[in-house]
Amino acid sequence: MAFRPLEPAHTAGLGLQSIQIHVRDHRLRELPIEERTLEAHYGGFVLSQSRRGPNEARHLALDVSYGRAPREAQIAGCTARVYERGPEPPPGDIDGRSPAVVTWHDADMFYFIASGEMTTDDLIRIATSLYD
Numbered sequence: 001m002a003f004r005p006l007e008p009a010h011t012a013g014l015g016l017q018s019i020q021i022h023v024r025d026h027r028l029r030e031l032p033i034e035e036r037t038l039e040a041h042y043g044g045f046v047l048s049q050s051r052r053g054p055n056e057a058r059h060l061a062l063d064v065s066y067g068r069a070p071r072e073a074q075i076a077g078c079t080a081r082v083y084e085r086g087p088e089p090p091p092g093d094i095d096g097r098s099p100a101v102v103t104w105h106d107a108d109m110f111y112f113i114a115s116g117e118m119t120t121d122d123l124i125r126i127a128t129s130l131y132d
Helices: 056-065 120-129
Strands: 018-022 037-041 046-051 070-076 078-083 100-106 109-115
Touching: 018 046, 018 070, 037 120, 056 100, 070 100, 070 120, 100 120, 109 120
Parallel strands: none
Antiparallel strands: 018 037, 037 046, 046 109, 070 078, 078 100, 100 109
16 A cells, blocks of 8 residues: 655745655665655755655664764654764865754654754754644
8 A cells, every 4th residue: 555645834944846756676676656765855855755664664763873873852752863964074075964864753654854954953843744
C-alpha cells in the first residue's frame, strides 16, 4: 500500500521548488511503489519521506548518524534525533559545512529534514507542522 505524503503547514516562508521520487535503490533496482522515497525541496530545506517498515524506519531515524553530537527531541510524540549545523569549514575544505538535520520515525515511516542554512529550531517547527 502506498503512503500518503505529509505536507508541512510551516515552511519558514519558503515555497515548494521541486519534488523527486526515488524509483530505484542504490543498486539501480526498481523499487515497488510502496517503497519509494519522496523528496520535497523548498530551497532552504529538503524533506524526505519513505515507508521502510517499523524496524528499518527506527534504525534510520535513531541509529544512523547524520552529524556530530545528536540530541533527542520529540516530533508529534515520536522520538527524534537532532543534529546542529556544523561549524564554518576552513577555506578550501572540499567537504563543506554539515547541514542541520532532524530525523524521526512514525511507525513504518522514516522522515528526514535537512538544511545548510536553517537552524534546528526551524526544522523542528517544520517537522511538527507535518501533523497540523
